Amino acid sequence: MGNLLPHAATLDDWLARLEAAHPVGIDLGLERVAEVARRMELLTRPIATRVITVAGTNGKGSTVALLEALALAHGLTAAAYTSPHLLRYNERLRLNGREADDATLIAGFEAVEAARRVGESISLTYFEVGTLAALWALMQCPPDIAILEVGLGGRLDAVNVVDADVAVITTVARDHAAYLGDDLNGIGREKAGILRSGRPAVLGSTRLPESVHEVVRQKGAVPFVLGGQFRRSESNAESWCWKGATVRGETREVADLPDPGLPLDNAATALQALLLGEVELDAMACRRAFGEVRLPGRLQWLGQWCLDVGHNPHAASYVAERLASRPRRAGRTWVLLGMLADKDADGVIAALASVADAWVTVSLEGDRARSAADLAGRIVDRGGQVAHQAATPVAGGGWLAERLDSEDRVLVCGSFLTVAAILAWKQAGAAPA
Numbered sequence: 001m002g003n004l005l006p007h008a009a010t011l012d013d014w015l016a017r018l019e020a021a022h023p024v025g026i027d028l029g030l031e032r033v034a035e036v037a038r039r040m041e042l043l044t045r046p047i048a049t050r051v052i053t054v055a056g057t058n059g060k061g062s063t064v065a066l067l068e069a070l071a072l073a074h075g076l077t078a079a080a081y082t083s084p085h086l087l088r089y090n091e092r093l094r095l096n097g098r099e100a101d102d103a104t105l106i107a108g109f110e111a112v113e114a115a116r117r118v119g120e121s122i123s124l125t126y127f128e129v130g131t132l133a134a135l136w137a138l139m140q141c142p143p144d145i146a147i148l149e150v151g152l153g154g155r156l157d158a159v160n161v162v163d164a165d166v167a168v169i170t171t172v173a174r175d176h177a178a179y180l181g182d183d184l185n186g187i188g189r190e191k192a193g194i195l196r197s198g199r200p201a202v203l204g205s206t207r208l209p210e211s212v213h214e215v216v217r218q219k220g221a222v223p224f225v226l227g228g229q230f231r232r233s234e235s236n237a238e239s240w241c242w243k244g245a246t247v248r249g250e251t252r253e254v255a256d257l258p259d260p261g262l263p264l265d266n267a268a269t270a271l272q273a274l275l276l277g278e279v280e281l282d283a284m285a286c287r288r289a290f291g292e293v294r295l296p297g298r299l300q301w302l303g304q305w306c307l308d309v310g311h312n313p314h315a316a317s318y319v320a321e322r323l324a325s326r327p328r329r330a331g332r333t334w335v336l337l338g339m340l341a342d343k344d345a346d347g348v349i350a351a352l353a354s355v356a357d358a359w360v361t362v363s364l365e366g367d368r369a370r371s372a373a374d375l376a377g378r379i380v381d382r383g384g385q386v387a388h389q390a391a392t393p394v395a396g397g398g399w400l401a402e403r404l405d406s407e408d409r410v411l412v413c414g415s416f417l418t419v420a421a422i423l424a425w426k427q428a429g430a431a432p433a
Contacts, residue, residue, distance in 0.1 A: 011102040014109045015089055018126045033128045033158045039115040040136055043161070047138040048079065048146030050277040051162055055150040055191045056170030056204070058315045059269075062262040063170050063204065065295040066270035067147045072097050073289035074279055076144040081134045081159070083127065083151050086297050086309075086420040087427075093134045100137065108133025127151050131158040145277060155193020166276045167194045167221070168202045168269060172209055173314035174344065185211035195221040200247060200276040202230075204269030222247070224272055232268040240264060244272045254283050260290040262298060263318065297419045302426050305410045307419045311339060313347030319413060323355045331407030332357035334400060337379075338393050338418035341370040348414060349379055355411070358387045362396040364417050372396075393421035 037043050052067060054060050064082050071078035077096055085091040093100040112132045116122045124132070131151070138146055148164070150157045172188045188208060192215035195201045201221040203212065216223045224230055230244035241255045252275060260267050267290060275281055294300075297309045299322055308319050323333065335356040339345050361375040372389035379386050390396030393412075400410060412422045 009106070011089065011105055014106060015126075018109070018129050021123070021126070021129075029156050030158070030161055032122050032124060033132065034161050036112065036116045036122055036124065036128075036132060037135070037161045039118050040111060040132065042132065042135050042139060045139055046142050047135050047162065048142045049144045050165045051146045051148065052166045052168060052273050052277055053148045053150065053159060053162070053164035053194050054168040054170065054273075055154040055157075055194050056168070057173040057187070057191075057312065058310070058318070059170035059204065059263055059266045060149050061309075062266040062295060062298055063168060063270050063273075064147050064149045065293055066260060066262060066267050066289070067145075067274060068094065068097070069289040069293040070270055070274050070286060071145045071147070071279070073285040073292075074274075074282060075285075076279065078145045078147065079138050079143045080147045080149075081131070081138075082149040083130070084416050086416065087424055089130075092130060093137060095137075095143070100134075104137050105133060108137045111136045125158075128158045131161075135162060145274075145279075150191070150194060153187075153193070154191040156190070157194075160194050163196055164194055164199065166200045166202060166273050167196065168204060168273050169194075169208065169212060170204045170266060170269065171207075171314065172205070172212065173312060184209045188212040189215055192216065192219075195219045197221065200224055200273075202269055202273045202276065204265055204272075224276065226265060226268060230268060230272040232264055242268050242271050244268075244275055247276055252281060254281055254286050256283075257287055258291045260293050262293065262295060296423065297416070300423075302423075304404060304406075304408060305412060305422070305426065307412045307423055309416045309419045310413050311343050311348070311415050313344055313351045316348040316351035316413065319411070320352050320355045323411060329407040329409055331405045331409065334358050334360060334387075334404075334408060334410045336360045336362065336393070336396050336400060336410055336412045336418070336422070337375055337414045338362040338364050338372075338396070338421075339370050339375060339414040340364060340366075340368040340417070341374075342368050343370075343415070345370065345375060345378055345414075346382075349375075349382060349384070352411070352413070353382060353384060356384060358385045360388045360390065360396045360400050361386060362390045362393045362418065364393075364415060366417075393418045394425045397422050397425055 068080040080094045090099040188211040192212045197220040203225045206227045234240045239256045243253045300307045361372040363372045376386040
């Protein structure tokens with residue numbers, strides 16, 4: 001990585017340097033990151049009283065946000081590490097519900113840089129440095145609960161350098177095929193790599209591949225399965241109930257829970273994981289947490305615009321289902337779609353076709369860019385109507401904003417990059433591009 005940056009370096013300086021430091025952006029494996037973690041004493045000192053690690057294809061961010069809200073509502077100190085971010089890198093580390101400030105992040109980067117240069121220098125990726133810096137920040141004042149989101153896979157992800165007291169797997173679906181392959185059993189095996197012998201494994205989907213259950217048995221983890229040891233049920237249109245179990249097999253129930261605006265399977269999973277983190281659930285605190293939790297970019301409504309970072313068929317199907325369940329306006333449903341080239345665009349388009357009256361496709365930038373024309377061609381091949389193709393998400397949003405009827409609604413999806421661009425544009429005032 002070259003020479004150490006001057007102490008006065010800004011967060012932007014550090015991030016620019018980290019982006020260019022390692023020869024590849026994703027380099028799965030724990031050998032390098034574990035050695036630096038040992039040098040930083042991250043493996044011998046606690047980063048929190050309890051660590052909950054969350055892996056999965058979809059629903060990780062929602063589950064982390066729900067766990068964080070629940071922990072804070074119960075009066076616990078809590079930290080959450082997630083990725084990627086939408087607008088600011090600081091979003092990746094939250095301490096007691098607040099984004100980490102620049103000084104905290106920079107101090108972590110400096111600690112990682114100093115450790116990796118002890119003896120033989122070790123090269124780390126952007127994500128690996130960020131993960132170690134976040135863990136170092138937590139270790140300075142260990143919280144009651146640390147909630148760590150796996151970046152990619154599980155077994156070889158940098159987050160897995162820390163042993164989880166409670167491991168969560170939300171869903172397993174096809175995504176990141178270049179790194180995880182297309183075989184669901186293989187993907188499930190990688191994600192189940194976060195499990196630990198004798199410790200709880202919370203399985204938050206009723207449709208996990210058999211490989212996940214095989215790893216549970218092989219590792220000797222203690223399974224708590226959605227639909228088995230814990231479950232949810234709708235009381236009525238406005239509330240739902242949860243029933244789960246402690247590590248000792250004692251039953252716990254919480255009734256009259258509000259819809260958090262996030263997948264209820266994830267909410268049920270978060271309740272079970274927190275209970276296994278030795279937190280006695282309080283019904284009022286749970287209701288308060290679910291009534292107040294917010295997660296940008298997940299079915300986030302800004303007036304007529306709905307923003308969702310879903311970028312694979314599984315996530316798109318859930319978004320389409322939620323849109324279809326909302327009272328339908330008299331106007332049209334527009335879908336503003338921008339995706340990366342390594343994602344299953346045909347699968348996403350098929351999943352959204354039932355709710356899309358018209359499409360606006362947009363191009364994204366970078367090595368994995370996919371053009372608006374490519375997306376438009378795929379939509380037309382399926383019989384869809386593409387009203388406009390734009391060079392950027394903001395250009396597409398501006399074109400659409402000038403033509404929206406008051407009864408129309410817009411779904412923005414396909415990538416974190418697409419949602420981030422529109423979110424920043426909306427926050428800046430949404431002037432036509």
